[in-house]
Amino acid sequence: MIDWSGYLGLILQGALVTIELTVMGSALALVMAFVAGLGRLSRFAAVRALATVYIEFFRGTSIFVQLFWAYFVLPFAGITLTPLQAGVLALGLNVGAYGAEVVRGAVRAIGREQHEACVALNLGRYQRLRHVILPQALPLMLPTFGNNAIELLKGTAVVSLISLTDMTFQAQVVRAQTGNTLVPFATILVLYFAMAMAISAGMRWLERRASRGLDGVRV
Numbered sequence: 001m002i003d004w005s006g007y008l009g010l011i012l013q014g015a016l017v018t019i020e021l022t023v024m025g026s027a028l029a030l031v032m033a034f035v036a037g038l039g040r041l042s043r044f045a046a047v048r049a050l051a052t053v054y055i056e057f058f059r060g061t062s063i064f065v066q067l068f069w070a071y072f073v074l075p076f077a078g079i080t081l082t083p084l085q086a087g088v089l090a091l092g093l094n095v096g097a098y099g100a101e102v103v104r105g106a107v108r109a110i111g112r113e114q115h116e117a118c119v120a121l122n123l124g125r126y127q128r129l130r131h132v133i134l135p136q137a138l139p140l141m142l143p144t145f146g147n148n149a150i151e152l153l154k155g156t157a158v159v160s161l162i163s164l165t166d167m168t169f170q171a172q173v174v175r176a177q178t179g180n181t182l183v184p185f186a187t188i189l190v191l192y193f194a195m196a197m198a199i200s201a202g203m204r205w206l207e208r209r210a211s212r213g214l215d216g217v218r219v
Contacts (some may be wrong), residue, residue: 002088004183007178007183010170011048011170011171011184013165014167014169015188015191015195017166017167018168018191018195020021021087021150021156021166024092025087025090025095026092026095026125026152028096029095029096029099029148030099031092032054032099032100033096033102033145034103034165035100036051036055036100036103037051037103037107038107039051040055040100041104048134053099055100058096058097059098063090067159067161068161068162070085070087083162083164084164086162087156087158087159087162087164091159095148095149102144105139106137106138106140107129107137110133110136138210139207142203142206143207144202146199147199149199150196150199153195153196153199159168167191168188170184171184171187172184173187
């Protein structure tokens with residue numbers, strides 16, 4: 001008989017690493033989404049071009065290659081990252097590129113009347129964005145942001161390729177030591193699902209909060 005308590009403990013330790021990757025990767029992705037998404041709407045051609053290059057590059061190349069570059073290639077440029085840092089960087093930049101288009105699309109979806117009203121009130125560009133446009137655009141972004149966060153969660157499994165002990169890596173260790181495939185991989189399947197449901201519930205709550213007081217406001 002196999003004593004599963006110790007092996008399941010290993011998987012739970014890996015789950016903590018997966019949660020850490022998801023939280024930090026999502027934070028970086030959120031920052032990059034707003035920076036690049038608003039950059040696509042900039043009045044300056046150089047800023048728009050830079051944002052476009054970032055978005056197209058990270059959407060058009062494999063997350064596996066991006067991860068290997070972050071961990072194995074950057075040291076040749078004098079930038080050495082830990083497996084956790086490389087994972088967060090690759091996941092955050094990759095998902096942030098998709099999120100940038102969400103930001104751009106949501107801001108563009110706000111009606112011209114809202115922009116004209118801001119001009120009539122003599123609001124500056126930053127004031128318009130901060131106080132009028134983004135509060136209305138945010139509820140439009142949140143459902144897709146939730147999907148992106150879940151995709152990032154599932155994408156954390158790639159970090160096992162650089163020997164970061166997330167729960168997929170630990171499940172492989174348990175399988176190798178016990179010869180049992182069903183138990184470790186069924187366990188992480190349930191854990192991934194539970195984490196995804198937690199993200200979905202959190203994003204629905206945020207969406208309700210962000211939508212308060214906006215009924216009938218967006219045009």
